[in-house]
Amino acid sequence: MKVRIKDIADRAGVSAGTVDRVIHNRGEVSEKTRKRVIGILKEQHYEPDILARTLASRHPLKVAVLIPFHTPENWFWKKPLSGIYDACSELNHFKIEVREFLYDQFAKGDFIEKADEGLNYLPDAVIAAPVYFQETTEFFSRCSESGIHFISVNSNIDHPGQLTYVGQDSRSSGRVAAQLIDFGVLKDSRILVVSIAMDKDNYSHILRREEGFREFWGRNNKASGMEIINLSIAKDSYPYIRRALTETFHKYDSIAGIFVTNSRVYQVAKYLQNTSREDICLVGYDLINPNIKYLNSGTIDFLISQKPHEQGYKALVTVFNKLKMNKQPSPEQLIPIDIICKENLCCYQV
Amino acid sequence: MKVRIKDIADRAGVSAGTVDRVIHNRGEVSEKTRKRVIGILKEQHYEPDILARTLASRHPLKVAVLIPFHTPENWFWKKPLSGIYDACSELNHFKIEVREFLYDQFAKGDFIEKADEGLNYLPDAVIAAPVYFQETTEFFSRCSESGIHFISVNSNIDHPGQLTYVGQDSRSSGRVAAQLIDFGVLKDSRILVVSIAMDKDNYSHILRREEGFREFWGRNNKASGMEIINLSIAKDSYPYIRRALTETFHKYDSIAGIFVTNSRVYQVAKYLQNTSREDICLVGYDLINPNIKYLNSGTIDFLISQKPHEQGYKALVTVFNKLKMNKQPSPEQLIPIDIICKENLCCYQV
DNA sequence: TGTAATTTCGTGTGCGCACACGGCAAAAAT
DNA sequence: ATTTTTGCCGTGTGCGCACACGAAATTACA
Secondary structure (H helix, E strand, O other): OOOOHHHHHHHHOOOHHHHHHHHOOOOOOOHHHHHHHHHHHHHOOOOOOHHHHHHHOOOOEEEEEEOEOOOOOOOOOHHHHHHHHHHHHHOHHHOEEEEEOOEOOOOHHHHHHHHHHHHHOOOOEEEEOOOOHHHHHHHHHHHHHHOOEEEEEOOOOOOOOOOOEEEOOHHHHHHHHHHHHHHHOOOOOEEEEEEEOOOHHHHHHHHHHHHHHHHHHHHHOHHHOOEEEEEEEOOOOHHHHHHHHHHHHHHOOOEEEEEEOOOOHHHHHHHHHHOOOOOOEEEEEOOOHHHHHHHHHOOOOEEEOOOHHHHHHHHHHHHHHHHOOOOOOOOEEEOOOOEEOOOOHHHHOO | OOOOHHHHHHHHOOOHHHHHHHHOOOOOOOHHHHHHHHHHHHHOOOOOOHHHHHHHOOOOEEEEEEOEOOOOOOOOOHHHHHHHHHHHHHOHHHOEEEEEOOEOOOOHHHHHHHHHHHHHOOOOEEEEOOOOHHHHHHHHHHHHHHOOEEEEEOOOOOOOOOOOEEEOOHHHHHHHHHHHHHHHOOOOOEEEEEEEOOOHHHHHHHHHHHHHHHHHHHHHOHHHOOEEEEEEEOOOOHHHHHHHHHHHHHHOOOEEEEEEOOOOHHHHHHHHHHOOOOOOEEEEEOOOHHHHHHHHHOOOOEEEOOOHHHHHHHHHHHHHHHHOOOOOOOOEEEOOOOEEOOOOHHHHOO
């Protein structure tokens, strides 16, 4: 049934050690027998036994994690990390070693420094969040040269040789938001798109969310008559936001729906609650506590989750599958766009 | 770092064989040394190495699957099965043996017969879908006596000693449907709840979905003024359904939303399309092809997925975690209630 | 032709565990 | 007092693989 190294060796008329050397490209095998062994390996569909392999192997699988660190103010990158660790403890038995190289997402120099440290660690694979496009590209190139596998999470750089990308299709998520609002408002309504203090690591996401949001009516319903108004708010402080919203409501009456392109939707919810405008459809991103509060109170109608935890989890599992199981992942692993409302919230809270 | 049997043996002043006998309750150990070894095992937090264990063990982990078989007309039970096999091939290396015992969900006698066969197989664990309450209860009791672990999927019997239940919270899913329709219609609207040809294995689900649906307004919004009308259609044939719907629309004008409590929502969609009533909010269950068609055409607004594939998948993973990894699962594993619309459909299709 | 250097290969050990077998004592039977 | 039984325990082997070591075969060189 199962083909072992010994079986291959017998058929090739050599010893197990020779087959082993062929499998690991460790040299010290004549070209002639190498060809022969390789032929038999393929012919017999040899698959190494992972259990025996990791049991016998002394070296762990080293994975470097190169993402921004999180702070009390910027919680975002906490979840991918815990997702990685959760996956790690599930795969614990397989000798996986995770090492963090967390950088300041607002300091390019720090990224470069931490990237260097990551390479010096001599990992087998790198999980990286590409905040700095140019620098990450260079970093991935260096990985490629050193034979280090690399995968990008959250936003895609699509470097050649990249193992996979794990993240959300932001454009689709924008379309989902549009469909939700379209469903909730009457025809010929005014809809507001609010972008608040776009943070560095989500900048391209936000643009694509907006694109998707517009695309929904552009494609499906040119004559829908929806009027879409843009509002960009530079600072994430409530007084600032309140002023901007007040101005906008003054300028445009009868706004029926609001789409907030990032997690700051709770600020808008606060404003709507304070001004008794809870009937306005409100859709935004991310299951963070202030958002959940307004989801439960009914001010926020829907939240779209980026599932950061799952992103980290899937990233590590992918590394494991590739390097231990020799399973090639699909080039893109798009996280499902979950629609969260008050009534299904409970099943998504971990 | 890692504690091995040998380490325990050294500390206890015995040989590895003795420790092994203690671990596996294989007897032939004096009570005195048994106590001592057990003490050291706990003190040192001994955790067996799964890799070495399965490598050395000759016996596979035997899992019996006792669910209804699927037919071209009744596709439902196909997906849990493939979910189980997907999990199995992922855990392939750990010597897991899955054996199907598929019964006719409309023949109680067949269930009893297949249940017997399942027990004769002498499995380590059973994954069962409890269609017949009384008979499944007896079956689970027999499992309990024989030391066979058992878990129920899709609908919960909550037998004492049950490893876990994997399935959806039907009541919550009804509330989700209610919230969606509430979001899409105006205040003081008429809403129709349609139940079509309730099949045996989903009967209790359907009742609880209805309960949840009503509960939404009962709790949140007593003065909402929504009028909810019930329509039960006994036969799943389009002419029959058409007649019933025509009568209802004749009796009640201005119906704004329809909730179909099972996967037959496509039949209602067909009717709405034929009678140019696509503007009515339509929500139903399950990602089957006819439903997907109407979701894409816009007649169905939302589908709620039972995620049958994931149910099977999780069930087998749970068995594995318990029996191989010795990890106790939570007593209930509720599948998230995913809201599927046209724009996020693609990420959920596997 | 003989010796050294190099290539090529086989053997052995260990990873941590399961399990069979056999040994050695004390207890029981004769 | 001797066999026989029984309880209790240690040892050894194998699971499939990685890797070190050393042996044999080949080549290079004097």
